[in-house]
Amino acid sequence: MDAHRGDDSRGGDHGRGDDRGLSTIEVVILAPVMILFILVLVAFGQLVDGRGALDGAARDAARAGSIQKDHGTAMAEARKAAEADLSDVCSGPVSVVQTSQGFAPDTIFTVEVSCQVRGLAMLGLDVPTTLTSSFSSPLDPFRRTA
Numbered sequence: 001m002d003a004h005r006g007d008d009s010r011g012g013d014h015g016r017g018d019d020r021g022l023s024t025i026e027v028v029i030l031a032p033v034m035i036l037f038i039l040v041l042v043a044f045g046q047l048v049d050g051r052g053a054l055d056g057a058a059r060d061a062a063r064a065g066s067i068q069k070d071h072g073t074a075m076a077e078a079r080k081a082a083e084a085d086l087s088d089v090c091s092g093p094v095s096v097v098q099t100s101q102g103f104a105p106d107t108i109f110t111v112e113v114s115c116q117v118r119g120l121a122m123l124g125l126d127v128p129t130t131l132t133s134s135f136s137s138p139l140d141p142f143r144r145t146a
Contacts, residue, residue: 050089050117050131057085058113058135061096065111066137071103082113090115099134110136 065078079096086094092115100110114132 046118047129047131050129051133053086053089054113054115054117054131054133055135057082057094058111058133059137060085061111061113062109062135062137065098066109067140074103074109078111082111086113086115089117091118092116100136103139105139105141107139108136109139110134 061078061082064081065074068074068077075096075098078098079094082096083094094113094115097112097114098110099112100108103109112132112134114130116128116130118129
């Protein structure tokens, strides 16, 4: 009986010895997966940040254009405002398009701002991610006259 117990204990020790390298293998397999997961979270965080920045740029562009005296100046100021807001967010040119009709007093000045954000490109995925945002601002009755 004691001899049998001795065999079991040696067999148990031998079984524990087989598991010694298992945690190293787990780390080698799981570490790249965890790093990839973190990079995906950062990339989607950049997309969310880009969406917020684009919404703010559209708001600023519409407001900057709505206080100008003429249509040409309004579009130039709207582009300037949007480009200033998105200089560190977009990876390409910033597009600013007026989507409202005309530039008559007591109307709404609406612009649509779009650009390609970095987002998933940092992961090596060449997925074009173009975000668009629109905002409206009433034409200021006390617009600049000079």
